[in-house]
Amino acid sequence: MNKHEPTTAELTYVRGAPAVQLRAPDGAQATVLLLGAQVVSWIPAAGQEQLYFSDRAHLEEGKPVRGGVPVIFPQFDQLGPLPKHGFARDRRWKLVRAEVGGDDALAVLHLGDDEATRRLWPHRFDAELTVVVGGARLDIELAVEHPGPADARSYSFTAALHTYLRVREVEEASVEGLGGLRFRDKVRGVEDWEHRHRLTVDQEVDRIYFDTPKPIVLHDGRRRVKVENQGFKDAVIWNPWVEKTASFDDMAPTDFRRMLCIEAACIEEPVTLRPGEHWWGRQTLTAYS
Numbered sequence: 001m002n003k004h005e006p007t008t009a010e011l012t013y014v015r016g017a018p019a020v021q022l023r024a025p026d027g028a029q030a031t032v033l034l035l036g037a038q039v040v041s042w043i044p045a046a047g048q049e050q051l052y053f054s055d056r057a058h059l060e061e062g063k064p065v066r067g068g069v070p071v072i073f074p075q076f077d078q079l080g081p082l083p084k085h086g087f088a089r090d091r092r093w094k095l096v097r098a099e100v101g102g103d104d105a106l107a108v109l110h111l112g113d114d115e116a117t118r119r120l121w122p123h124r125f126d127a128e129l130t131v132v133v134g135g136a137r138l139d140i141e142l143a144v145e146h147p148g149p150a151d152a153r154s155y156s157f158t159a160a161l162h163t164y165l166r167v168r169e170v171e172e173a174s175v176e177g178l179g180g181l182r183f184r185d186k187v188r189g190v191e192d193w194e195h196r197h198r199l200t201v202d203q204e205v206d207r208i209y210f211d212t213p214k215p216i217v218l219h220d221g222r223r224r225v226k227v228e229n230q231g232f233k234d235a236v237i238w239n240p241w242v243e244k245t246a247s248f249d250d251m252a253p254t255d256f257r258r259m260l261c262i263e264a265a266c267i268e269e270p271v272t273l274r275p276g277e278h279w280w281g282r283q284t285l286t287a288y289s
């Protein structure tokens with residue numbers, strides 16, 4: 001990344017919700033809501049919108065936003081005592097800085113503990129989300145620090161970047177890069193090994209793939225999106241299909257056809273931090289059309 005010049009953050013509103021608009025010199029753009037530090041739009045330079053963002057999404061504090069890239073912390077799904085997917089996704093984050101460099105634009109947002117988070121999860125933390133957009137790439141990095149004090153207890157958490165990729169028609173899309181991996185299938189309630197070179201979706205899919213070392217590639221007609229996860233060892237593939245979508249009040253009944261989630265996650269091995277330690281995980285998306 002080049003030297004960044006500080007600029008006045010371009011604050012905007014997305015359907016009435018405050019957001020930061022990032023514009024790189026080459027025209028690549030991303031929009032990040034303060035609510036949940038959620039990226040809800042990503043348009044690469046000379047490209048098209050790459051993310052699915054529901055027209056019916058709720059945009060109020062305390063409710064998750066359907067689409068874009070929800071930040072899941074400190075609990076994935078219902079794998080613990082906290083509300084589903086933790087609390088980071090439905091709280092308002094603070095914009096720390098927004099800058100434009102020679103090749104890209106970036107924003108850093110912060111969420112720390114407060115009385116309400118400590119009531120749910122009795123720990124101190126500093127979470128930072130960094131979003132960098134430029135060219136054909138979008139980088140999203142989640143960093144979490146245990147600020148201490150030195151005699152505080154260590155703690156563990158699970159986390160994810162729950163990326164909703166837009167597709168033209170999900171039954172015609174496919175996902176490459178998961179062959180040979182072990183996965184947990186939440187729909188069937190079993191563990192198995194992936195034998196397909198390319199995964200296609202023609203029913204509900206909700207799978208956690210473990211130890212995903214290689215890039216995962218979404219194929220959507222001629223368009224491809226390469227997904228590279230660092231620090232996140234697991235990947236989740238999710239599409240709610242007909243029935244589950246019908247139970248959502250924040251998604252149109254046929255919208256499951258327009259999206260496929262490829263999530264970066266830390267689920268099987270939670271992250272443990274001692275006072276003073278930090279962790280980070282990053283998802284890099286590259287669009288080819």
Ligand SMILES: O=P(O)(O)OC[C@H]1O[C@H](O)[C@H](O)[C@@H](O)[C@@H]1O
Pocket residue numbers: 064077084085162186206207236237238261
């Ligand atoms: O509807 P949400 O609370 O946003 O959760 C959406 C989905 O997130 C993940 O992909 C989980 O694996 C799914 O089981 C869950 O349904």
